[in-house]
Amino acid sequence: MKKVVVIIGPTAVGKTALSLAVAEHFKGEIISGDSIQVYRELNIGSAKLPLEEQRNIPHHLIDIRNLDASYNVADFQKECRLLITDITAKGHLPIITGGTGFYIKAALFDYIFEDEDIETAADQTGWADFTNEELHARLMEADPLTAGQIHPHNRKRLIRALEMVRAGHQRSTVLAQQKHEMIYDAYLIGLTLNREELYQRIDRRVDQMMDSGLQEEVRQLREKNPGLFDYQSMQGIGYREWQAYYNGQASVDAVIAEIKKHSRQFAKRQYTWFNNQLPVNWYDIEDDMYLVKINNDLTRWFNE
């Protein structure tokens, strides 16, 4: 099995800095596991590492889509796996770094995504006339197993499951074909920090983004893109909050407060995901020895 290093953790713990160190030490190339950094022009708010700070280490899956494009797990899985193959063939070590747990798990595990021609945004319109209860009732007939696993209020998931039925493969059938195992020899490093400290870090980072010109970045994007806030890419925290500002419903200070709040809530959700969905080796960044420990553990694993 190919070896892959994975660096995860909540937003603002310092994944990027660690990824550079690991890449330099192990001759690695970095694959971004991030659903927002794939978009060009989303720089400050997505906490993208500027080219001049990449220290000549190859970074992949950053700036690969236009702002108005859509992107999803299946895209990521395919592109990420191709890169792992290429990087390994070069004799380098693939290092996946990012906060999008779902993407990373789909690449690492034997998730199956059948070929589908989907326009996700368009799908919803086809179901617009149905209430959540009606959607759930339909799914109960078409794929009862899945219907039992999706909460009746989770409209987005209900529609996706119904779309899968329409595309000719029930979700439950596809899942049954999988062993739910990792297909790589992956070592997962999780960076952590006590909650209070992390939240302060998040607040500070948002302030830094503002100092770096986040507001101006959004202003320019909006100038060039009339329908900006309808783009999938604009779901990103640090961006979507500005819609209220441009609608005259929020002051700049209110927007900043929302960005901080959403970032904290996101970090909490990331912990839930990583703790329960992936076999993570956690390292507390307040531990003076954490870098040494990571280096030791990684070296041992690398030479296995």
Added chain:
RNA sequence: GGUUCCGUAGCUCAGUUGGUAGAGCAGUGGACUGAAAAUCCACGUGUCGUUGGUUCAAUUCCGACCGGAACCA
């Protein structure tokens, strides 16, 4: 100085015709297989400002006091 109003969960407030109270937000935990920085679920004991009084019983009624707001001087 006077009058009126307010003081209930971390925040904003509701409520109890007297039987010790509940929403939203925040927070915490959880789910997650093609929007995932998305979507969804669960979790609400707090000296009901303080202190006297009336009462079987007061957060609820009455008095005083403290804090805040508005208006009148």
